[in-house]
Amino acid sequence: MSQDVMKHPGLNLGPAHGSDDDAAQGMIFGFWVFLMSDAILFGMVFATYVTSLSTHALAGGPGPHDLYNIKSVFIETLLLLASSFTFGMASLALKYKHGKARLVGWMLVTLVLGLGFLGFELHDIFGMFAKGGVPSRSGFLSAFFDLVPLHGLHVTAGCVWLICLVGQIARYGLDTKTKLGIMRLALFWHFLDIIWIAIFTVVYLGGLA
Amino acid sequence: MNAQLDGVDEPADRKREERREFHSYVCGIGLALLLTVVPFALVHWFPAIPRFSLLILIGAFALVQMLVHFRFFLHIGFKQKREDLQLLLFSGLLLTIMVGGTIWIMASLALRMAMPGQP
Numbered sequence: 115m116s117q118d119v120m121k122h123p124g125l126n127l128g129p130a131h132g133s134d135d136d137a138a139q140g141m142i143f144g145f146w147v148f149l150m151s152d153a154i155l156f157g158m159v160f161a162t163y164v165t166s167l168s169t170h171a172l173a174g175g176p177g178p179h180d181l182y183n184i185k186s187v188f189i190e191t192l193l194l195l196a197s198s199f200t201f202g203m204a205s206l207a208l209k210y211k212h213g214k215a216r217l218v219g220w221m222l223v224t225l226v227l228g229l230g231f232l233g234f235e236l237h238d239i240f241g242m243f244a245k246g247g248v249p250s251r252s253g254f255l256s257a258f259f260d261l262v263p264l265h266g267l268h269v270t271a272g273c274v275w276l277i278c279l280v281g282q283i284a285r286y287g288l289d290t291k292t293k294l295g296i297m298r299l300a301l302f303w304h305f306l307d308i309i310w311i312a313i314f315t316v317v318y319l320g321g322l323a
Numbered sequence: 324m325n326a327q328l329d330g331v332d333e334p335a336d337r338k339r340e341e342r343r344e345f346h347s348y349v350c351g352i353g354l355a356l357l358l359t360v361v362p363f364a365l366v367h368w369f370p371a372i373p374r375f376s377l378l379i380l381i382g383a384f385a386l387v388q389m390l391v392h393f394r395f396f397l398h399i400g401f402k403q404k405r406e407d408l409q410l411l412l413f414s415g416l417l418l419t420i421m422v423g424g425t426i427w428i429m430a431s432l433a434l435r436m437a438m439p440g441q442p
Contacts, residue, residue, distance in 0.1 A: 119402045125344065126398075130337065143405045150414040157418040161425040168433060188363050195355055198396055202348040210341050304396040308389050314359075315385035319366045323377045 122146070124301045125205040127293065134290045138297060145298045149305050152268075156309050159261045160316060166257035167321075173252035178321030181247045183238060187318045190234045191310065194269075197227035198307040205300050208293060217288075218280055221296075224303070228273045235266050258317070265313055268306050275299050351395025358388035 120126055122142035127135040165171075204220035207213075239262075242248075249259040279299060282292045362381040365372065372380075393399045399408055 119404050120398060120400055120407075121404045123397050123399055123403075123407045128337075128340075139404065143407070146407055146410060150410050153414050154417060154421070157422045158425075161422045164422075164426050165429040184363065184367055191359055191363075192356075195352065195359065198355075198392070199348060199352040202351075202396060206341065206345060206348070209344075210337065301397065304392060307396070308392050311385050311388050311392070315362065315381050319362055319381045320378060323366050323374055323381065 124297055124304075125202075125209055127209055127297075130211075131209075131293070134293050137290055138294055141294050142297060142301065145301060149301060152305070153309075156261075156264070156312070159257075159264060160312065163257040163261045163317065166254045171253035171257075173254075175252040175255060176245055176247050177254070178318075181242045181245055182318050182321055183241065184318065184322055186234055186238050186241075187314055190231050190238075191314050193227050193231040193234065194307050194310050197224045197231065198304055200224045200227060201300050201303045204296070208288070208296055214283060214288065217296075218283060221276055221280060225273055225276050228269055228276070228303075232266060232269055232273070235262070239263070262313060262317065265306065265309055268302075268309070272299065272303055272306060275302070347395050347398075351391060354391045354395070355388055358384050358391065 121135070121139045123146050124142065127138060129135060200220050200223045204217055204224060207217040207220055239259075247255055247258075249256050275295075276299060279292065279295050282295060286292055362384045365377060365380060369377075393411070399411060401408065
């Protein structure tokens with residue numbers, strides 16, 4: 115049934131969830147509109163970064179080869195990708211009613227992976243600071259610290275949201291609001307992983323190539 | 324209404340659908356892993372490749388990986404009830420025009436002002 119026509123992006127709950135499935139369509143379309151506008155915001159910050167890659171914008175300061183650490187970025191990429199998968203497992207647990215314990219379990223695994231990602235990113239940023247790569251050093255570094263921590267802030271917001279949803283599950287159970295919250299966070303989480311593809315490609319791999 | 328729909332929604336059908344959707348996630352992460360590891364390996368172990376071709380290559384890998392994520396994680400297909408795909412494509416068009424245009428104009432400006440090292 116759900117293979118025929120999708121009501122909205124992300125995993126559709128399907129008719130077994132009754133009115134919750136009907137409520138999802140409009141609510142998630144609205145969230146999809148927000149995600150697309152967020153993508154435009156990220157796109158413009160990417161444009162700022164790419165135009166700040168000239169030797170002039172480096173202002174004699176440290177550049178990509180001095181500052182970026184490909185191993186750390188690779189680990190961050192794997193953590194975020196794994197967290198996208200575990201959130202998918204949480205979505206399946208929600209849709210097929212595997213019980214709250216399994217749903218919350220997968221969500222907490224996702225949270226741990228997300229926090230691990232943030233930990234590595236903070237470690238990277240402090241490593242850059244130690245090498246003199248501070249935002250005020252050059253136009254290039256200002257643009258870098260506009261782009262990468264903007265994504266990090268989004269992931270932080272996602273983690274806070276996830277904790278709130280776990281609290282909501284504990285307090286209210288899996289009612290319509292909680293279900294729709296989990297489904298929207300799932301979209302947000304997968305969307306952030308897509309932004310990260312652009313970041314590791316344009317910023318890190320492009321900078322080190 | 325729920326009971327009526329449950330009749331259509333046989334447990335066996337749901338089991339099959341669940342397995343299919345689980346496989347879709349596994350397929351997605353498999354492809355995404357491959358499309359991540361290859362560009363990292365190219366940049367890390369093959370510095371001999373000319374920079375321009377390397378950038379084109381990793382860019383292509385990133386674009387394909389984005390499509391994989393949209394298909395397998397966000398479940399965007401050609402049959403959506405609302406304009407999800409159209410909105411995505413329109414945002415893509417806007418991004419191409421604005422980001423591409425910005426980079427083009429700034430690169431051209433840098434060239435005309437004879438600034439070295441602009442991409």
